[in-house]
Amino acid sequence: MSTALPLALFVVMGAVLALGLRHDPKVLPSMLINRPVPVFDLPGLAAGEANLKSDAFKGKGLTLINVFASWCVSCREEHPLLMRISKDARFKLVGLNWKDSNGDAAKYLETYGNPYAQIGTDQSGRAGIDLGVSGAPETFAVDAQGRVRLRIPGALTPEIWDKQIEPLIKEAEKAS
Amino acid sequence: MIRALFLALTMMLAAVPAHAVMPDEMLKDPALEARARVIGQELRCLVCQNQSIDDSDATLARDLRVLVRERISAGDSDAKVLDFVVQRYGNYVLLKPPVQGNTLLLWFLPFGLMALGLGLALIYLRQQPMADDEALKEE
Numbered sequence: 001m002s003t004a005l006p007l008a009l010f011v012v013m014g015a016v017l018a019l020g021l022r023h024d025p026k027v028l029p030s031m032l033i034n035r036p037v038p039v040f041d042l043p044g045l046a047a048g049e050a051n052l053k054s055d056a057f058k059g060k061g062l063t064l065i066n067v068f069a070s071w072c073v074s075c076r077e078e079h080p081l082l083m084r085i086s087k088d089a090r091f092k093l094v095g096l097n098w099k100d101s102n103g104d105a106a107k108y109l110e111t112y113g114n115p116y117a118q119i120g121t122d123q124s125g126r127a128g129i130d131l132g133v134s135g136a137p138e139t140f141a142v143d144a145q146g147r148v149r150l151r152i153p154g155a156l157t158p159e160i161w162d163k164q165i166e167p168l169i170k171e172a173e174k175a176s
Numbered sequence: 177m178i179r180a181l182f183l184a185l186t187m188m189l190a191a192v193p194a195h196a197v198m199p200d201e202m203l204k205d206p207a208l209e210a211r212a213r214v215i216g217q218e219l220r221c222l223v224c225q226n227q228s229i230d231d232s233d234a235t236l237a238r239d240l241r242v243l244v245r246e247r248i249s250a251g252d253s254d255a256k257v258l259d260f261v262v263q264r265y266g267n268y269v270l271l272k273p274p275v276q277g278n279t280l281l282l283w284f285l286p287f288g289l290m291a292l293g294l295g296l297a298l299i300y301l302r303q304q305p306m307a308d309d310e311a312l313k314e315e
């Protein structure tokens with residue numbers, strides 16, 4: 001008894017801590033999962049470009065909203081992947097240019113290529129706050145009902161793509 | 177030498193934690209600004225996660241400070257302002273987590289462990305007293 005109790009406590013604590021190690025504290029749960037995408041109406045990047053509106057995602061299959069900025073280093077990291085997937089017609093990729101200047105953003109896309117079907121500019125960062133963005137890059141998947149299905153904080157990787165986004169694309173394809 | 181040391185000590189003691197709140201963000205009404213400060217200290221900065229938005233120089237923290245002041249100016253109660261931010265970022269932004277189902281362990285486990293420890297200590301002490309008395313006598 002006298003040795004069994006500390007041992008049992010040790011095993012329980014060890015198990016709890018081991019589970020804790022698997023949990024990445026930087027990945028925050030999103031409040032928006034399965035809820036309608038917050039309302040926004042953001043001016044386009046180039047003059048004369050249409051506004052990016054939150055109600056435009058309904059009935060359009062899957063839309064990926066990628067939060068990016070020219071000042072964001074990890075955005076450059078994921079940019080080649082974005083360029084690659086921009087050719088995929090199974091979903092629409094739109095950009096949310098977050099807390100950036102239009103000039104810098106335009107130059108950035110000129111240098112690295114523009115993967116986005118449409119871009120909304122959020123200079124004040126207010127739409128980002130409504131989406132619960134904690135930093136760029138961040139990617140949201142919005143389904144045909146206009147609900148947020150997924151939030152990926154940080155740069156997209158091929159692994160995240162295969163495991164989390166590809167199933168959503170398949171699901172959207174089945175639904176349409 | 178001693179004066180220099182004294183000066184250095186005084187300066188260290190005078191170095192209170194700096195607030196990141198900039199004069200241009202502040203509300204004109206001191207009462208409202210005081211409320212914004214209290215709220216700001218309760219909200220976690222999403223970028224540097226162990227600082228409050230009041231202490232952080234991150235631009236997102238600044239945006240949230242401005243947002244808090246906007247809500248206050250619009251007549252929201254403190255609870256409503258906090259709720260506005262929680263709606264977007266979840267309970268995680270609260271530096272002091274609310275007492276609710278999934279935080280009961282967090283709030284009450286320390287007290288439970290203390291009671292357990294005290295209980296065990298008491299049982300242990302009750303088993304020992306005679307031995308201690310005898311040890312004293314032998315000296």
